[in-house]
Amino acid sequence: MTDLTFQPDRTALQAVGLGVKHRRGWALRDCSFRLPAGRICALVGPNGAGKSTLLSLAAGLRRPTTGSLTAFGAGPTDPAIRPRVAFVAQEKPLYPHFTVADTLRLGHELNPGVWDQAAAERLVRDGGLPFGARVGSLSGGQRTRVALALAFGKKPELLLLDEPMSDLDPLVRHQMMAALMAEAAERATTVVMASHVLAELDGVCDYLLLMADGQVRLAGEVEDLIAAHTLLLGRHEGPALPPELAGHTVVESRATGRQFSALVRTDGPVAGRWEATEPSLEELLLAHLRAPGAPALLTPSAEPRGAAKAAA
Ligand SMILES: Nc1ncnc2c1ncn2[C@@H]1O[C@H](COP(=O)(O)OP(=O)(O)OP(=O)(O)O)[C@@H](O)[C@H]1O
Numbered sequence: 191m192t193d194l195t196f197q198p199d200r201t202a203l204q205a206v207g208l209g210v211k212h213r214r215g216w217a218l219r220d221c222s223f224r225l226p227a228g229r230i231c232a233l234v235g236p237n238g239a240g241k242s243t244l245l246s247l248a249a250g251l252r253r254p255t256t257g258s259l260t261a262f263g264a265g266p267t268d269p270a271i272r273p274r275v276a277f278v279a280q281e282k283p284l285y286p287h288f289t290v291a292d293t294l295r296l297g298h299e300l301n302p303g304v305w306d307q308a309a310a311e312r313l314v315r316d317g318g319l320p321f322g323a324r325v326g327s328l329s330g331g332q333r334t335r336v337a338l339a340l341a342f343g344k345k346p347e348l349l350l351l352d353e354p355m356s357d358l359d360p361l362v363r364h365q366m367m368a369a370l371m372a373e374a375a376e377r378a379t380t381v382v383m384a385s386h387v388l389a390e391l392d393g394v395c396d397y398l399l400l401m402a403d404g405q406v407r408l409a410g411e412v413e414d415l416i417a418a419h420t421l422l423l424g425r426h427e428g429p430a431l432p433p434e435l436a437g438h439t440v441v442e443s444r445a446t447g448r449q450f451s452a453l454v455r456t457d458g459p460v461a462g463r464w465e466a467t468e469p470s471l472e473e474l475l476l477a478h479l480r481a482p483g484a485p486a487l488l489t490p491s492a493e494p495r496g497a498a499k500a501a502a
Pocket residue numbers: 212213214216217235236237238239240241242243244
C-alpha cells in the first residue's frame with residue numbers, strides 16, 4: 191500500500207486510559223492508542239476482546255466509563271463529529287419494508303449537503319441488486335452491500351466496519367474489499383475494520399490494532415510491527431527456553447521433538463545457530479492471539495499525543 195493518502199500528523203482516533211465496565215466486568219480496560227488519519231486499520235482480537243465496544247464508542251453510540259476517546263480531536267458524540275463518521279455494525283440495522291431505493295433516499299435525507307448518490311448507487315448496481323427490492327427480501331450478503339452503500343454515500347472521513355464481510359461469498363468479498371479500498375484511497379478516508387479473517391487483511395491494511403481481554407496488545411504500522419519481530423527456527427532440547435533467548439522478548443515458543451520455533455522481539459543479535467525470518471502478518475497475529483499475555487507493543491505513531499497535536 192502506498193503512503194500517498196495518509197496524514198501522519200492528523201489524528202483520526204485517540205484513546206487515553208479508555209475503559210468500559212459492564213455489570214459482569216470490564217469490556218475495555220485502560221486502552222491507550224492513536225490512529226493517524228488516512229490509515230486502513232485492522233482491528234483484530236479473539237471473541238469478546240472488546241472490538242465492537244471500541245467501535246461503538248468511536249461511533250458515538252455509547253460513552254466510556256473511564257478515560258477518553260476522541261475522533262479528530264473531539265468527542266465522538268459531538269454533533270460536529272457525527273457527520274464525519276460512518277459505522278457499519280455487525281447487525282446492520284436497516285428498515286426491512288423499505289426498498290433499496292427508499293433506503294438510499296433516506297441516506298440522502300439524513301446526510302444533506304454531503305451525500306454521494308453516485309457512489310452509493312454504484313455499489314448497489316455492481317451487486318446486481320434491483321433498486322425496487324425490499325430490504326427484508328435480500329440475502330444477508332446483499333443487505334451488507336446496502337449497508338456499505340449507505341456508509342459510502344455519507345462520504346465519511348472515518349469509516350468504522352464491524353466484521354463487514356463475514357456474510358459475503360469469497361468472490362463478492364474480494365470485490366467489496368477492492369471497492370472499499372478504491373473509495374478510501376480516493377478520499378483519504380480512515381478505515382477501522384474489525385475482522386477475524388486474517389488472510390483478508392494482508393496487503394489491505396497498513397495499520398493494526400490488536401486487542402485481547404479488553405486491552406491493546408499491538409498498535410502501529412503493520413510494516414513496523416512485523417519488522418519488530420523475528421521468527422526463529424532451530425534445535426533445542428528440554429522444556430526450558432534456550433538460554434540464548436534470555437534478554438529478548440519471546441512472544442510465543444513451540445517445541446516439536448528437538449525442533450524449536452519462537453516469535454521473538456529481539457534486542458540485538460541472537461547468539462547460537464538459528465534460522466531467522468520475518469513473520470507474515472498472519473503469523474504475527476496468530477502468535478499474539480495464542481499468547482495474549484505477551485508484553486504490549488505500540489510503535490511511536492500509535493502512542494497518544496498531547497491534546498494540541500490531536501486536534502484536527
Ligand atoms: N451490553 C453488554 N452487557 C454486558 N456485557 C457486555 C455487553 N456488551 C459487551 N459485553 C461484554 O464485553 C466484552 C467485549 O465484548 P465485544 O462485543 O466488544 O467483543 P468483540 O471483540 O467485538 O467480540 P466478537 O469478536 O465476538 O464480536 C465481552 O466480554 C462481552 O461479553
